[in-house]
Amino acid sequence: MKILSTIYKEFLLLVRDPGGMALIFIMPLALVIVMALVQDAPFRDYQEVKLDVLFVDADADSLSAKIRQAFGASPNVNLIVEKDSAAAKKRVQAGEVKAAIVVPPQSSVRLRNKTRQVIANVFANFGLPAQVDSTVLPSTDIKIFFDPAIKANYKQALSGAVEKIIANVQADWMLDELQNQLGEGRPETKKTEINLTDIIHVNTAYASENKYQGVMLNSVQHNVPAWTMFAMFFILYPLAGNFIKEREEGSMLRLRLISGSQFPVIAGKFAFYFLVCLVQFVMMVAVGIFVMPLLGLNRLVLGGDALNIFITACAVAMAATGYGVLIGVYFKTAQQALSFGSVSVVILSAIGGVWVPVYVMPEILQTLSRFSPMSWGLEAFNDLFLRQASIGVILPDVLKLVGFALVTLSASVLIHKSRTVV
Known part of the structure:
Protein backbone atom coordinates (compact mmCIF):
# COMPACT_ATOMS: atom_id res chain seq x y z
CA MET A 1 0.00 0.00 0.00
CA ASP A 45 28.43 12.19 -47.69
CA TYR A 46 26.33 15.15 -48.79
CA GLN A 47 25.32 13.32 -51.98
CA GLU A 48 21.70 14.39 -51.77
CA VAL A 49 22.30 18.00 -50.78
CA LYS A 50 20.87 20.48 -53.29
CA LEU A 51 22.70 23.76 -53.79
CA ASP A 52 21.28 26.92 -55.33
CA VAL A 53 23.54 28.03 -58.20
CA LEU A 54 23.04 31.14 -60.34
CA PHE A 55 23.49 30.77 -64.10
CA VAL A 56 24.29 33.78 -66.29
CA ASP A 57 23.82 32.87 -69.96
CA ALA A 58 25.44 35.65 -71.97
CA ASP A 59 26.30 33.11 -74.67
CA ALA A 60 22.74 32.03 -75.55
CA ASP A 61 24.10 29.27 -77.77
CA SER A 62 24.76 25.54 -77.76
CA LEU A 63 27.56 25.54 -75.15
CA SER A 64 25.52 27.35 -72.50
CA ALA A 65 22.51 25.22 -73.45
CA LYS A 66 24.53 22.07 -72.75
CA ILE A 67 25.63 23.41 -69.35
CA ARG A 68 22.09 24.39 -68.45
CA GLN A 69 20.73 21.03 -69.60
CA ALA A 70 23.29 19.06 -67.59
CA PHE A 71 22.76 20.96 -64.36
CA GLY A 72 19.01 21.06 -64.89
CA ALA A 73 18.97 17.27 -64.76
CA SER A 74 21.20 17.13 -61.68
CA PRO A 75 19.51 16.29 -58.35
CA ASN A 76 22.23 18.21 -56.49
CA VAL A 77 21.94 21.61 -58.18
CA ASN A 78 19.05 24.04 -58.34
CA LEU A 79 19.98 26.22 -61.30
CA ILE A 80 18.61 29.78 -61.06
CA VAL A 81 18.83 31.98 -64.15
CA GLU A 82 20.32 35.43 -63.55
CA LYS A 83 20.65 37.95 -66.38
CA ASP A 84 23.50 40.12 -65.11
CA SER A 85 26.91 38.79 -64.05
CA ALA A 86 27.57 41.70 -61.67
CA ALA A 87 24.25 41.13 -59.92
CA ALA A 88 25.01 37.42 -59.71
CA LYS A 89 28.39 38.10 -58.11
CA LYS A 90 26.80 40.43 -55.56
CA ARG A 91 24.22 37.80 -54.63
CA VAL A 92 26.96 35.22 -54.12
CA GLN A 93 29.03 37.68 -52.10
CA ALA A 94 26.02 38.41 -49.90
CA GLY A 95 25.59 34.70 -49.19
CA GLU A 96 22.18 34.41 -50.87
CA VAL A 97 23.46 31.53 -53.04
CA LYS A 98 26.61 29.46 -52.93
CA ALA A 99 27.89 29.89 -56.49
CA ALA A 100 27.30 31.53 -59.86
CA ILE A 101 28.30 30.20 -63.30
CA VAL A 102 28.91 32.88 -65.93
CA VAL A 103 29.14 31.89 -69.61
CA PRO A 104 30.51 34.93 -71.52
CA PRO A 105 29.18 36.12 -74.89
CA GLN A 106 30.35 34.30 -78.04
CA SER A 107 31.61 31.32 -75.99
CA SER A 108 30.12 28.78 -78.39
CA VAL A 109 31.42 30.62 -81.46
CA ARG A 110 34.93 30.84 -80.03
CA LEU A 111 34.91 27.19 -79.06
CA ARG A 112 33.79 26.15 -82.56
CA ASN A 113 36.46 28.30 -84.20
CA LYS A 114 39.13 26.90 -81.91
CA THR A 115 37.94 23.37 -82.62
CA ARG A 116 38.08 23.90 -86.40
CA GLN A 117 41.55 25.41 -86.09
CA VAL A 118 42.87 22.49 -84.05
CA ILE A 119 41.45 19.88 -86.44
CA ALA A 120 42.72 21.75 -89.51
CA ASN A 121 46.22 21.92 -88.05
CA VAL A 122 46.11 18.23 -87.18
CA PHE A 123 45.14 17.36 -90.75
CA ALA A 124 47.94 19.54 -92.09
CA ASN A 125 50.45 17.78 -89.84
CA PHE A 126 49.23 14.46 -91.21
CA GLY A 127 49.77 15.66 -94.74
CA LEU A 128 46.09 15.76 -95.56
CA PRO A 129 44.55 18.62 -97.48
CA ALA A 130 43.79 21.33 -94.99
CA GLN A 131 44.35 25.02 -94.58
CA VAL A 132 46.78 25.70 -91.76
CA ASP A 133 45.53 28.52 -89.56
CA SER A 134 48.17 30.12 -87.36
CA THR A 135 45.89 32.86 -86.11
CA VAL A 136 45.84 33.10 -82.33
CA LEU A 137 42.17 32.90 -81.50
CA PRO A 138 40.92 34.14 -78.13
CA SER A 139 40.03 31.47 -75.62
CA THR A 140 36.82 31.43 -73.65
CA ASP A 141 36.89 31.90 -69.90
CA ILE A 142 33.87 30.48 -68.14
CA LYS A 143 33.77 31.99 -64.66
CA ILE A 144 32.45 30.44 -61.47
CA PHE A 145 32.06 32.69 -58.43
CA PHE A 146 31.88 30.97 -55.05
CA ASP A 147 30.66 32.09 -51.67
CA PRO A 148 33.68 32.11 -49.33
CA ALA A 149 31.54 30.16 -46.83
CA ILE A 150 31.13 27.17 -49.17
CA LYS A 151 32.84 23.93 -48.25
CA ALA A 152 35.89 23.04 -50.34
CA ASN A 153 34.46 19.72 -51.55
CA TYR A 154 31.39 21.46 -53.00
CA LYS A 155 33.63 23.99 -54.75
CA GLN A 156 35.71 21.22 -56.30
CA ALA A 157 32.67 19.18 -57.27
CA LEU A 158 30.92 22.08 -59.01
CA SER A 159 33.98 23.29 -60.91
CA GLY A 160 34.81 19.70 -61.86
CA ALA A 161 31.29 19.18 -63.18
CA VAL A 162 31.53 22.29 -65.38
CA GLU A 163 34.89 21.15 -66.74
CA LYS A 164 33.47 17.70 -67.51
CA ILE A 165 30.50 19.17 -69.37
CA ILE A 166 32.80 21.38 -71.44
CA ALA A 167 35.11 18.44 -72.19
CA ASN A 168 32.15 16.45 -73.50
CA VAL A 169 31.07 19.34 -75.72
CA GLN A 170 34.63 19.71 -77.04
CA ALA A 171 34.82 16.01 -77.84
CA ASP A 172 31.48 16.02 -79.67
CA TRP A 173 32.38 19.06 -81.76
CA MET A 174 35.81 17.65 -82.64
CA LEU A 175 34.22 14.43 -83.85
CA ASP A 176 31.81 16.44 -85.97
CA GLU A 177 34.67 18.46 -87.44
CA LEU A 178 36.68 15.30 -88.13
CA GLN A 179 33.75 13.82 -90.01
CA ASN A 180 33.47 16.99 -92.08
CA GLN A 181 37.13 17.07 -93.07
CA LEU A 182 38.09 13.41 -93.17
CA GLY A 183 38.94 12.11 -96.68
CA GLU A 184 39.17 8.56 -97.98
CA GLY A 185 42.92 8.30 -98.56
CA ARG A 186 45.59 9.05 -96.03
CA PRO A 187 49.30 9.35 -96.76
CA GLU A 188 51.99 8.37 -94.31
CA THR A 189 51.42 10.17 -91.05
CA LYS A 190 53.74 11.71 -88.59
CA LYS A 191 53.42 12.37 -84.90
CA THR A 192 51.51 15.43 -83.86
CA GLU A 193 50.39 16.89 -80.58
CA ILE A 194 46.97 18.29 -79.89
CA ASN A 195 46.93 20.98 -77.22
CA LEU A 196 43.42 21.49 -75.93
CA THR A 197 44.33 23.51 -72.88
CA ASP A 198 43.95 26.88 -74.61
CA ILE A 199 40.56 26.20 -76.16
CA ILE A 200 38.48 27.06 -73.13
CA HIS A 201 39.21 27.86 -69.51
CA VAL A 202 37.16 27.46 -66.33
CA ASN A 203 38.16 30.19 -63.89
CA THR A 204 37.01 29.94 -60.29
CA ALA A 205 37.11 32.74 -57.77
CA TYR A 206 35.54 33.76 -54.49
CA ALA A 207 33.04 36.58 -54.71
CA SER A 208 35.10 38.97 -52.56
CA GLU A 209 36.78 42.12 -53.75
CA ASN A 210 39.46 42.98 -51.20
CA LYS A 211 42.71 41.78 -49.65
CA TYR A 212 40.91 38.91 -47.89
CA GLN A 213 39.67 37.35 -51.15
CA GLY A 214 41.65 34.16 -50.47
CA VAL A 215 39.90 33.54 -47.16
Whole structure:
Protein backbone atom coordinates (compact mmCIF):
# COMPACT_ATOMS: atom_id res chain seq x y z
CA MET A 1 0.00 0.00 0.00
CA LYS A 2 2.86 2.41 0.86
CA ILE A 3 4.50 1.58 -2.47
CA LEU A 4 1.30 2.43 -4.34
CA SER A 5 0.94 5.64 -2.34
CA THR A 6 4.51 6.61 -3.19
CA ILE A 7 3.93 5.89 -6.88
CA TYR A 8 0.76 8.00 -6.83
CA LYS A 9 2.53 10.87 -5.06
CA GLU A 10 5.38 10.88 -7.59
CA PHE A 11 2.84 10.82 -10.40
CA LEU A 12 1.09 13.90 -9.00
CA LEU A 13 4.41 15.72 -8.57
CA LEU A 14 5.37 15.03 -12.16
CA VAL A 15 1.99 15.98 -13.62
CA ARG A 16 2.06 19.26 -11.72
CA ASP A 17 5.55 20.06 -13.01
CA PRO A 18 5.35 21.01 -16.72
CA GLY A 19 9.06 21.74 -16.82
CA GLY A 20 9.90 18.33 -15.45
CA MET A 21 7.60 16.61 -17.94
CA ALA A 22 9.14 18.53 -20.81
CA LEU A 23 12.60 17.57 -19.60
CA ILE A 24 11.72 13.88 -19.35
CA PHE A 25 9.61 13.45 -22.48
CA ILE A 26 9.71 16.34 -24.96
CA MET A 27 13.38 17.33 -24.80
CA PRO A 28 14.82 13.82 -25.41
CA LEU A 29 12.48 13.36 -28.35
CA ALA A 30 13.42 16.71 -29.82
CA LEU A 31 17.12 16.00 -29.35
CA VAL A 32 16.93 12.57 -31.01
CA ILE A 33 14.95 13.91 -33.97
CA VAL A 34 17.18 16.93 -34.51
CA MET A 35 20.42 14.99 -34.19
CA ALA A 36 19.22 12.26 -36.53
CA LEU A 37 18.31 14.84 -39.15
CA VAL A 38 21.50 16.84 -38.73
CA GLN A 39 23.77 13.78 -38.95
CA ASP A 40 21.88 12.33 -41.90
CA ALA A 41 23.63 14.54 -44.44
CA PRO A 42 27.19 13.74 -43.29
CA PHE A 43 26.44 10.01 -43.27
CA ARG A 44 25.20 10.32 -46.86
CA ASP A 45 28.43 12.19 -47.69
CA TYR A 46 26.33 15.15 -48.79
CA GLN A 47 25.32 13.32 -51.98
CA GLU A 48 21.70 14.39 -51.77
CA VAL A 49 22.30 18.00 -50.78
CA LYS A 50 20.87 20.48 -53.29
CA LEU A 51 22.70 23.76 -53.79
CA ASP A 52 21.28 26.92 -55.33
CA VAL A 53 23.54 28.03 -58.20
CA LEU A 54 23.04 31.14 -60.34
CA PHE A 55 23.49 30.77 -64.10
CA VAL A 56 24.29 33.78 -66.29
CA ASP A 57 23.82 32.87 -69.96
CA ALA A 58 25.44 35.65 -71.97
CA ASP A 59 26.30 33.11 -74.67
CA ALA A 60 22.74 32.03 -75.55
CA ASP A 61 24.10 29.27 -77.77
CA SER A 62 24.76 25.54 -77.76
CA LEU A 63 27.56 25.54 -75.15
CA SER A 64 25.52 27.35 -72.50
CA ALA A 65 22.51 25.22 -73.45
CA LYS A 66 24.53 22.07 -72.75
CA ILE A 67 25.63 23.41 -69.35
CA ARG A 68 22.09 24.39 -68.45
CA GLN A 69 20.73 21.03 -69.60
CA ALA A 70 23.29 19.06 -67.59
CA PHE A 71 22.76 20.96 -64.36
CA GLY A 72 19.01 21.06 -64.89
CA ALA A 73 18.97 17.27 -64.76
CA SER A 74 21.20 17.13 -61.68
CA PRO A 75 19.51 16.29 -58.35
CA ASN A 76 22.23 18.21 -56.49
CA VAL A 77 21.94 21.61 -58.18
CA ASN A 78 19.05 24.04 -58.34
CA LEU A 79 19.98 26.22 -61.30
CA ILE A 80 18.61 29.78 -61.06
CA VAL A 81 18.83 31.98 -64.15
CA GLU A 82 20.32 35.43 -63.55
CA LYS A 83 20.65 37.95 -66.38
CA ASP A 84 23.50 40.12 -65.11
CA SER A 85 26.91 38.79 -64.05
CA ALA A 86 27.57 41.70 -61.67
CA ALA A 87 24.25 41.13 -59.92
CA ALA A 88 25.01 37.42 -59.71
CA LYS A 89 28.39 38.10 -58.11
CA LYS A 90 26.80 40.43 -55.56
CA ARG A 91 24.22 37.80 -54.63
CA VAL A 92 26.96 35.22 -54.12
CA GLN A 93 29.03 37.68 -52.10
CA ALA A 94 26.02 38.41 -49.90
CA GLY A 95 25.59 34.70 -49.19
CA GLU A 96 22.18 34.41 -50.87
CA VAL A 97 23.46 31.53 -53.04
CA LYS A 98 26.61 29.46 -52.93
CA ALA A 99 27.89 29.89 -56.49
CA ALA A 100 27.30 31.53 -59.86
CA ILE A 101 28.30 30.20 -63.30
CA VAL A 102 28.91 32.88 -65.93
CA VAL A 103 29.14 31.89 -69.61
CA PRO A 104 30.51 34.93 -71.52
CA PRO A 105 29.18 36.12 -74.89
CA GLN A 106 30.35 34.30 -78.04
CA SER A 107 31.61 31.32 -75.99
CA SER A 108 30.12 28.78 -78.39
CA VAL A 109 31.42 30.62 -81.46
CA ARG A 110 34.93 30.84 -80.03
CA LEU A 111 34.91 27.19 -79.06
CA ARG A 112 33.79 26.15 -82.56
CA ASN A 113 36.46 28.30 -84.20
CA LYS A 114 39.13 26.90 -81.91
CA THR A 115 37.94 23.37 -82.62
CA ARG A 116 38.08 23.90 -86.40
CA GLN A 117 41.55 25.41 -86.09
CA VAL A 118 42.87 22.49 -84.05
CA ILE A 119 41.45 19.88 -86.44
CA ALA A 120 42.72 21.75 -89.51
CA ASN A 121 46.22 21.92 -88.05
CA VAL A 122 46.11 18.23 -87.18
CA PHE A 123 45.14 17.36 -90.75
CA ALA A 124 47.94 19.54 -92.09
CA ASN A 125 50.45 17.78 -89.84
CA PHE A 126 49.23 14.46 -91.21
CA GLY A 127 49.77 15.66 -94.74
CA LEU A 128 46.09 15.76 -95.56
CA PRO A 129 44.55 18.62 -97.48
CA ALA A 130 43.79 21.33 -94.99
CA GLN A 131 44.35 25.02 -94.58
CA VAL A 132 46.78 25.70 -91.76
CA ASP A 133 45.53 28.52 -89.56
CA SER A 134 48.17 30.12 -87.36
CA THR A 135 45.89 32.86 -86.11
CA VAL A 136 45.84 33.10 -82.33
CA LEU A 137 42.17 32.90 -81.50
CA PRO A 138 40.92 34.14 -78.13
CA SER A 139 40.03 31.47 -75.62
CA THR A 140 36.82 31.43 -73.65
CA ASP A 141 36.89 31.90 -69.90
CA ILE A 142 33.87 30.48 -68.14
CA LYS A 143 33.77 31.99 -64.66
CA ILE A 144 32.45 30.44 -61.47
CA PHE A 145 32.06 32.69 -58.43
CA PHE A 146 31.88 30.97 -55.05
CA ASP A 147 30.66 32.09 -51.67
CA PRO A 148 33.68 32.11 -49.33
CA ALA A 149 31.54 30.16 -46.83
CA ILE A 150 31.13 27.17 -49.17
CA LYS A 151 32.84 23.93 -48.25
CA ALA A 152 35.89 23.04 -50.34
CA ASN A 153 34.46 19.72 -51.55
CA TYR A 154 31.39 21.46 -53.00
CA LYS A 155 33.63 23.99 -54.75
CA GLN A 156 35.71 21.22 -56.30
CA ALA A 157 32.67 19.18 -57.27
CA LEU A 158 30.92 22.08 -59.01
CA SER A 159 33.98 23.29 -60.91
CA GLY A 160 34.81 19.70 -61.86
CA ALA A 161 31.29 19.18 -63.18
CA VAL A 162 31.53 22.29 -65.38
CA GLU A 163 34.89 21.15 -66.74
CA LYS A 164 33.47 17.70 -67.51
CA ILE A 165 30.50 19.17 -69.37
CA ILE A 166 32.80 21.38 -71.44
CA ALA A 167 35.11 18.44 -72.19
CA ASN A 168 32.15 16.45 -73.50
CA VAL A 169 31.07 19.34 -75.72
CA GLN A 170 34.63 19.71 -77.04
CA ALA A 171 34.82 16.01 -77.84
CA ASP A 172 31.48 16.02 -79.67
CA TRP A 173 32.38 19.06 -81.76
CA MET A 174 35.81 17.65 -82.64
CA LEU A 175 34.22 14.43 -83.85
CA ASP A 176 31.81 16.44 -85.97
CA GLU A 177 34.67 18.46 -87.44
CA LEU A 178 36.68 15.30 -88.13
CA GLN A 179 33.75 13.82 -90.01
CA ASN A 180 33.47 16.99 -92.08
CA GLN A 181 37.13 17.07 -93.07
CA LEU A 182 38.09 13.41 -93.17
CA GLY A 183 38.94 12.11 -96.68
CA GLU A 184 39.17 8.56 -97.98
CA GLY A 185 42.92 8.30 -98.56
CA ARG A 186 45.59 9.05 -96.03
CA PRO A 187 49.30 9.35 -96.76
CA GLU A 188 51.99 8.37 -94.31
CA THR A 189 51.42 10.17 -91.05
CA LYS A 190 53.74 11.71 -88.59
CA LYS A 191 53.42 12.37 -84.90
CA THR A 192 51.51 15.43 -83.86
CA GLU A 193 50.39 16.89 -80.58
CA ILE A 194 46.97 18.29 -79.89
CA ASN A 195 46.93 20.98 -77.22
CA LEU A 196 43.42 21.49 -75.93
CA THR A 197 44.33 23.51 -72.88
CA ASP A 198 43.95 26.88 -74.61
CA ILE A 199 40.56 26.20 -76.16
CA ILE A 200 38.48 27.06 -73.13
CA HIS A 201 39.21 27.86 -69.51
CA VAL A 202 37.16 27.46 -66.33
CA ASN A 203 38.16 30.19 -63.89
CA THR A 204 37.01 29.94 -60.29
CA ALA A 205 37.11 32.74 -57.77
CA TYR A 206 35.54 33.76 -54.49
CA ALA A 207 33.04 36.58 -54.71
CA SER A 208 35.10 38.97 -52.56
CA GLU A 209 36.78 42.12 -53.75
CA ASN A 210 39.46 42.98 -51.20
CA LYS A 211 42.71 41.78 -49.65
CA TYR A 212 40.91 38.91 -47.89
CA GLN A 213 39.67 37.35 -51.15
CA GLY A 214 41.65 34.16 -50.47
CA VAL A 215 39.90 33.54 -47.16
CA MET A 216 37.63 30.52 -47.43
CA LEU A 217 35.62 28.38 -45.08
CA ASN A 218 37.78 25.88 -43.23
CA SER A 219 37.63 24.13 -39.88
CA VAL A 220 39.13 27.10 -38.03
CA GLN A 221 37.03 29.79 -39.73
CA HIS A 222 33.89 27.79 -38.97
CA ASN A 223 34.60 26.26 -35.58
CA VAL A 224 36.08 29.23 -33.72
CA PRO A 225 33.00 31.50 -34.02
CA ALA A 226 30.60 28.55 -33.89
CA TRP A 227 31.88 26.98 -30.70
CA THR A 228 32.55 30.38 -29.15
CA MET A 229 28.83 31.04 -29.35
CA PHE A 230 28.16 27.56 -27.98
CA ALA A 231 30.37 28.33 -24.97
CA MET A 232 28.75 31.74 -24.48
CA PHE A 233 25.29 30.21 -24.35
CA PHE A 234 26.50 27.72 -21.76
CA ILE A 235 26.94 30.68 -19.43
CA LEU A 236 23.51 29.60 -18.23
CA TYR A 237 25.18 26.94 -16.08
CA PRO A 238 26.72 29.27 -13.47
CA LEU A 239 24.12 31.99 -14.04
CA ALA A 240 21.03 29.85 -13.59
CA GLY A 241 22.69 27.73 -10.91
CA ASN A 242 23.58 30.72 -8.77
CA PHE A 243 20.18 32.30 -9.36
CA ILE A 244 18.35 29.25 -8.06
CA LYS A 245 20.81 28.71 -5.22
CA GLU A 246 20.29 32.26 -3.96
CA ARG A 247 16.56 31.83 -4.16
CA GLU A 248 16.65 28.56 -2.21
CA GLU A 249 18.96 29.97 0.46
CA GLY A 250 16.85 33.09 0.94
CA SER A 251 19.52 35.56 -0.13
CA MET A 252 17.37 36.57 -3.08
CA LEU A 253 14.63 37.62 -0.66
CA ARG A 254 17.07 39.74 1.32
CA LEU A 255 18.30 41.42 -1.86
CA ARG A 256 14.76 42.22 -2.92
CA LEU A 257 13.91 43.62 0.51
CA ILE A 258 16.96 45.87 0.34
CA SER A 259 16.46 47.08 -3.22
CA GLY A 260 12.67 47.07 -3.21
CA SER A 261 12.65 45.74 -6.77
CA GLN A 262 13.71 42.63 -8.64
CA PHE A 263 15.12 44.60 -11.59
CA PRO A 264 18.48 45.59 -10.01
CA VAL A 265 19.16 41.98 -9.13
CA ILE A 266 18.53 40.77 -12.67
CA ALA A 267 20.34 43.71 -14.24
CA GLY A 268 23.43 43.19 -12.08
CA LYS A 269 23.64 39.51 -12.95
CA PHE A 270 23.10 40.28 -16.62
CA ALA A 271 25.86 42.88 -16.70
CA PHE A 272 28.41 40.64 -14.99
CA TYR A 273 27.82 37.57 -17.14
CA PHE A 274 27.67 39.74 -20.26
CA LEU A 275 31.25 40.76 -19.55
CA VAL A 276 32.17 37.13 -18.89
CA CYS A 277 30.84 36.24 -22.35
CA LEU A 278 32.99 38.93 -23.95
CA VAL A 279 36.04 37.56 -22.15
CA GLN A 280 35.16 34.13 -23.55
CA PHE A 281 34.99 35.59 -27.04
CA VAL A 282 38.38 37.29 -26.77
CA MET A 283 40.01 34.11 -25.46
CA MET A 284 38.53 31.92 -28.20
CA VAL A 285 39.57 34.35 -30.94
CA ALA A 286 43.08 34.50 -29.47
CA VAL A 287 43.26 30.71 -29.61
CA GLY A 288 42.18 30.78 -33.25
CA ILE A 289 44.84 33.33 -34.15
CA PHE A 290 47.82 32.14 -32.10
CA VAL A 291 47.28 28.52 -31.03
CA MET A 292 45.65 26.93 -34.09
CA PRO A 293 48.70 27.48 -36.35
CA LEU A 294 50.89 25.78 -33.73
CA LEU A 295 48.70 22.70 -34.10
CA GLY A 296 49.14 22.61 -37.87
CA LEU A 297 45.76 24.22 -38.59
CA ASN A 298 44.85 27.37 -40.45
CA ARG A 299 45.13 30.69 -38.68
CA LEU A 300 41.88 32.45 -37.90
CA VAL A 301 41.50 35.45 -40.22
CA LEU A 302 39.39 38.32 -38.94
CA GLY A 303 38.43 39.65 -42.32
CA GLY A 304 35.86 42.14 -41.10
CA ASP A 305 36.07 45.51 -39.39
CA ALA A 306 37.08 45.24 -35.72
CA LEU A 307 34.21 47.46 -34.56
CA ASN A 308 31.64 45.36 -36.42
CA ILE A 309 33.10 42.19 -34.92
CA PHE A 310 32.85 43.73 -31.44
CA ILE A 311 29.24 44.79 -32.06
CA THR A 312 28.34 41.26 -33.17
CA ALA A 313 30.10 39.73 -30.17
CA CYS A 314 28.16 42.06 -27.85
CA ALA A 315 24.88 41.08 -29.49
CA VAL A 316 25.63 37.36 -29.09
CA ALA A 317 26.69 37.93 -25.47
CA MET A 318 23.43 39.75 -24.76
CA ALA A 319 21.38 36.93 -26.28
CA ALA A 320 23.29 34.23 -24.40
CA THR A 321 23.09 36.04 -21.06
CA GLY A 322 19.43 36.87 -21.49
CA TYR A 323 18.67 33.23 -22.20
CA GLY A 324 20.59 32.15 -19.09
CA VAL A 325 18.68 34.62 -16.92
CA LEU A 326 15.36 33.35 -18.27
CA ILE A 327 16.32 29.74 -17.52
CA GLY A 328 17.36 30.64 -13.98
CA VAL A 329 14.17 32.58 -13.29
CA TYR A 330 11.70 30.15 -14.85
CA PHE A 331 12.81 26.81 -13.39
CA LYS A 332 12.42 26.10 -9.71
CA THR A 333 15.25 23.59 -9.20
CA ALA A 334 18.84 23.59 -10.35
CA GLN A 335 18.48 20.10 -11.81
CA GLN A 336 15.62 21.18 -14.08
CA ALA A 337 17.29 24.41 -15.13
CA LEU A 338 20.66 22.91 -15.95
CA SER A 339 19.26 19.84 -17.69
CA PHE A 340 16.81 21.81 -19.81
CA GLY A 341 19.34 24.53 -20.48
CA SER A 342 22.10 22.21 -21.65
CA VAL A 343 19.85 20.17 -23.94
CA SER A 344 18.21 23.27 -25.41
CA VAL A 345 21.61 24.82 -26.14
CA VAL A 346 22.66 21.63 -27.92
CA ILE A 347 19.49 21.75 -30.05
CA LEU A 348 19.89 25.45 -30.84
CA SER A 349 23.51 24.86 -31.85
CA ALA A 350 22.61 21.85 -34.00
CA ILE A 351 19.93 23.65 -36.01
CA GLY A 352 21.96 26.86 -35.97
CA GLY A 353 24.81 25.46 -38.04
CA VAL A 354 27.39 25.04 -35.28
CA TRP A 355 28.07 21.39 -36.10
CA VAL A 356 27.48 21.38 -39.86
CA PRO A 357 26.68 24.29 -42.20
CA VAL A 358 22.99 25.09 -42.49
CA TYR A 359 22.93 24.77 -46.27
CA VAL A 360 23.73 21.02 -46.15
CA MET A 361 20.87 20.29 -43.74
CA PRO A 362 17.45 18.98 -44.77
CA GLU A 363 15.01 21.68 -45.83
CA ILE A 364 12.95 21.46 -42.63
CA LEU A 365 16.04 22.16 -40.52
CA GLN A 366 17.05 25.04 -42.77
CA THR A 367 13.66 26.55 -42.01
CA LEU A 368 14.02 25.95 -38.26
CA SER A 369 17.52 27.45 -38.28
CA ARG A 370 16.02 30.86 -39.00
CA PHE A 371 14.69 30.88 -35.43
CA SER A 372 17.96 29.91 -33.73
CA PRO A 373 19.97 32.78 -32.20
CA MET A 374 23.13 30.79 -32.88
CA SER A 375 22.28 30.78 -36.58
CA TRP A 376 21.92 34.58 -36.51
CA GLY A 377 25.25 34.97 -34.77
CA LEU A 378 27.09 32.48 -36.97
CA GLU A 379 25.72 34.07 -40.15
CA ALA A 380 26.87 37.49 -38.93
CA PHE A 381 30.36 36.16 -38.13
CA ASN A 382 30.56 34.46 -41.54
CA ASP A 383 29.56 37.73 -43.18
CA LEU A 384 32.36 39.50 -41.32
CA PHE A 385 35.13 36.88 -41.41
CA LEU A 386 34.56 35.48 -44.90
CA ARG A 387 32.55 38.03 -46.87
CA GLN A 388 33.99 41.19 -45.22
CA ALA A 389 30.48 42.59 -44.92
CA SER A 390 29.59 46.08 -43.78
CA ILE A 391 27.46 46.97 -40.76
CA GLY A 392 24.42 47.24 -43.01
CA VAL A 393 24.70 43.57 -43.98
CA ILE A 394 25.04 42.20 -40.45
CA LEU A 395 22.56 44.64 -38.90
CA PRO A 396 19.47 42.39 -39.36
CA ASP A 397 21.16 39.50 -37.51
CA VAL A 398 22.49 41.84 -34.81
CA LEU A 399 19.02 43.29 -34.27
CA LYS A 400 17.55 39.79 -34.01
CA LEU A 401 20.08 38.91 -31.30
CA VAL A 402 19.43 42.13 -29.38
CA GLY A 403 15.68 41.62 -29.74
CA PHE A 404 16.04 38.06 -28.44
CA ALA A 405 17.94 39.40 -25.43
CA LEU A 406 15.31 42.05 -24.70
CA VAL A 407 12.48 39.53 -24.97
CA THR A 408 14.17 37.04 -22.62
CA LEU A 409 15.03 39.76 -20.11
CA SER A 410 11.51 41.18 -20.17
CA ALA A 411 10.07 37.71 -19.68
CA SER A 412 12.50 37.14 -16.81
CA VAL A 413 11.41 40.32 -15.03
CA LEU A 414 7.72 39.51 -15.46
CA ILE A 415 8.13 35.92 -14.26
CA HIS A 416 10.27 36.98 -11.32
CA LYS A 417 7.77 39.66 -10.37
CA SER A 418 4.81 37.29 -10.49
CA ARG A 419 6.40 34.73 -8.17
CA THR A 420 7.31 34.72 -4.52
CA VAL A 421 11.01 34.37 -3.92
CA VAL A 422 10.72 31.35 -1.67
